[in-house]
Amino acid sequence: MMSRWRMKPGLRAIVATIGVSLVGEAIGGGQGGVPEPFAIEVVDAETGRGVPLVELETVNNQRFVTDSNGLVAFLEPGLMGQSVYFHVRSHGYEFPADGFGYRGKALQVEPGGSARLVVRRLNIAERLYRVTGGGIYRDTALLGREAPIREPLLNARVLGQDSVLAEPYRGTIRWFWGDTNKVSYPLGNFHVPGATSLLPSDGGLDPEAGVDLTYFVGDDGFAKPTAKLPGEGPTWLGGLTVLRDAGGRERMFAGYAKIKPPLETYESGLVEWDDDAEAFRKVTQFEGLPPVHPTGHTLQRTEPDGTRHVYFTTPFPLTRAPADSEALADPGRYEGFTCLEAGTTFEDRRLDRGPDGRLRYAWKARTPPLDQAQQAELIKAGLMRPDEALLGLRDPDTGREVRAHGGTTYWNEYRKRWVAVFVEVMGEGSLLGELWYAEADTPLGPWAYARKVVTHDDYSFYNPKHHPFFDEDGGRVVFFEGTYTHSFSGNPVQTPRFDYNQVMYRLDLADHRLNLPVPVDHESVGARDGGHAPALFALGRPGDGTVPVYSVEDDQGGHSLVVGDPPTPDAIPAFHALPADLATPPPTTTPLYEFTRPDGAGRLYATSDAIEGYRRSELPLCLVWVDPVGVPIPDTGETLVDRGDKPQEARP
Missing domain, CATH: 2.60.40.1120 (Carboxypeptidase-like, regulatory domain)
Structure with a gap:
């Protein structure tokens, strides 16, 4: 209770x-x-x-x-x-x-x-x-009414805090923030204040009620620095992660950056938490700022070959390092999933193409991934085609591109997919205050369609963090927070008490508005190419005005699609689509046709105008969604995920 x-x-x-x-x-x-x-x-x-x-x-x-x-x-x-x-x-x-x-x-x-x-x-x-x-x-x-937390008015003399990091560690949740305001003077703590709270399963508050924070405090009662490293300027942390050593003991690490005006990193490295000192100590200092380094938030994943990695999400997990302390301290062990030539950066403009001219996406040491803005620059420069971009986030209703900035990605047991919550840069309601939800079959994607879940009117809400340790009802309900601030918004009016602070939200993934187009595999539609690019995008759940589509195996081992009534009483739809005769379809949809061989020996289903050796049906079966990514996603062996190493499914 x-x-x-x-x-x-x-x-x-x-x-x-x-x-x-x-x-x-x-x-x-x-x-x-x-x-x-x-x-x-x-x-x-x-x-x-x-x-x-x-x-x-x-x-x-x-x-x-x-x-x-x-x-x-x-x-x-x-x-x-x-x-x-x-x-x-x-x-x-x-x-x-x-x-x-x-x-x-x-x-x-x-x-x-x-x-x-x-x-x-x-x-x-x-x-x-x-x-x-x-x-x-x-x-x-x-008003003399009840509040659910222990410190409802003032906790550790903190008035404002920027950008949260949080991970369970040795039985409690550890929280760390960026620059922090205090009561007694405009300048406060610029070296990572921290706090603990109990997990809900161990006596902590239900996340719907609040979080009881117990700060690490100094002699003056104000939240004390936990990462006061030598050198001028603030200390910022990123990439907080918890590893187990050979003896099973948990150890907590993070990347650090020392900052000088105007927000320039002049030193970076790795720190580890010291329980006795209740502070981070420096493990190693990197040479400059490596092209791939610990940043953002983290998840851990075991690969099919048994190797375990820490993935860094910003918001998508496109950088990683082996999940051991020695590797985290070595910038040469960090990799990016990228189409750049190994060892280069975006500034070099050198793309990795094979003999056939195709871009080669792969994990490459010391080579960063491309973000959406960089993809757009390369496309504008004629160095990349739009269908070669790895990140193709779109609004499914309008087709408008959604450019992700900061956020998190985690495996979600309810959706049986990887789910991302991120802030959009240059959003319609605010520059840095529109939050979106997306999901994918693998941590690498395809990150295709997204839905806005939070909006702000000319106000920022950046660096959102989903807390998977708060997930409820098997992952159906998730909780995330972000930094609410007028900074970067152009709005000179600050909201009293709320500005420059963390605000928590709850999101129900069963909400029908989060029914996004997802990849449909080739087997379900009888496609010829068994690669990892999806055959098409459709809905995994019924939606407003949708029709069910069933995949029925024929006598020749192929598949035929049946739209509408189920072919058998116990038939389960392969996916859901829009009716072919919809008067005003969304601009993101396209007709799905049946293709048959003249001799009747086989059939395919595709959105193409023509396929050599096949005859296209005169009328489409239904409307499905276009693939905004176009890049085949490599087989990531979706069998072991996250700390729980839970089996994973990857179909609608």
């Missing part, structure tokens, strides 16, 4: 008195009385849960922001006892508009009274609470 924090009656009176001491007489009409605040609760129409980060603004521009319980404690001189209009707005949520287009409501504000406002969630993901900073449950406290 979720633990609760309850304010004692005496403390409640003190907090209330402090909150209104300067205006008590004005509010109380000169009688010395201090009225109770008016409680405004904003809830999600779908779940009934309080929604954090909802802004309520009066006609004279007084702004109030709901706390992590979705509450505002309103106690404003001159407005108590009045009908007060509040504009209601929040990133990814919407309040109904009136006839003039205003989204808000007039509330009769009375001391001790309350009102509830219901907002409709536009985001697929649900905002839960703020993880870090001061006043997480400020209004809850002022």
Whole structure:
């Protein structure tokens, strides 16, 4: 059962008195009385849960922001006892508009009274609470209500924290952040503060309720540095991972970078956690910044040959190193999955092509992968064709390219796929605040279609981190957080208390809006080429207006596709598609045709206009989705994944 924090009656009176001491007489009409605040609760129409980060603004521009319980404690001189209009707005949520287009409501504000406002969630993901900073449950406290965490107002004197890293280590979750603001001065901790929390299975809070952080603190009570390495400038960490040594003992490592203006790395290397010192110690210093190095977040995977690797996700796991301490300390052991010539970088513009002219993607030591922006540059320069790009993320409804920036990828047991949560760069709603979800059959892809799950209006929400140790219901419900900040957004208005802090979201992978086109294998459609490029993309689950497609084996060992009614009572669809006669199909779809040999000896199904030696059907069977990647994904031997080494399936 979720633990609760309850304010004692005496403390409640003190907090209330402090909150209104300067205006008590004005509010109380000169009688010395201090009225109770008016409680405004904003809830999600779908779940009934309080929604954090909802802004309520009066006609004279007084702004109030709901706390992590979705509450505002309103106690404003001159407005108590009045009908007060509040504009209601929040990133990814919407309040109904009136006839003039205003989204808000007039509330009769009375001391001790309350009102509830219901907002409709536009985001697929649900905002839960703020993880870090001061006043997480400020209004809850002022109203004398319960908060689910131990430190609802101020923890380790932390007011703001950038970009989280988190991994289970020796029985607890270890949390580390970037630059951190404190109460007593504008400059705070620039050398990686840290904290611990209990796993939900070991007495920690349910992630739906919150995270009880126990910070490593200094003598002054402020969150202390855990990576104060020699040299000027901040210390940043990335690539946090936990390995087991030969004796089975866990050891925690991370890559480090020393930063100088303007955000330039002048030193990098590897650090290891020292339990006694409660700090990281330097293991090795790299020469400069190697082309492939520990960064982002990590997952671990055992290959078919038994080799175990640490993969670094930014957001896709396209760099790796052997999962042992000696290899992590050696930049020469890091590899990138790339089409660059071995030992080169993007700046060299040297692509690895075989005698047949095809690009050769492979794991190559000290050679970085290409990101989407680099792919686009090479395509524009005529050095790469669009169908040779490894990353082809698209919105399935519009076909618009989605350029991924930071994020994570992990195996998901519910979807039986690798799932990625990442932030888009140059998004439509914000420069660096649109979060997307994608999934793939292998860690290398194909990363093809993605769906937006969180949006922000001219505000940043970067470096999202999915926490697989919080997954619930067999992976159906996942939790992720990110850094909410005005930085890089162009928005000069900072949200009080929330800005430069971590905010947690919950995402239900059973949501029908996350039904994305996925690869359909060649066997299911009777294709000739048994390689690893998918025959087509279709839906693995039924969707709005879709039709089931069944694969039936014929007498000759081939397959025929049947659209609509099942061929047998127990038949299971091979995939789901859109009807061939759909009036306005999405621009990402294409007709699927049946191809037969003139002698009737065989049939194929493809989106091609013609196949030599085959006759195409006059009408298409259905509409499927185009392959936005085009690069054959090598067989990654999807048999052992993650720390649990669980068997994996890879079909819709």
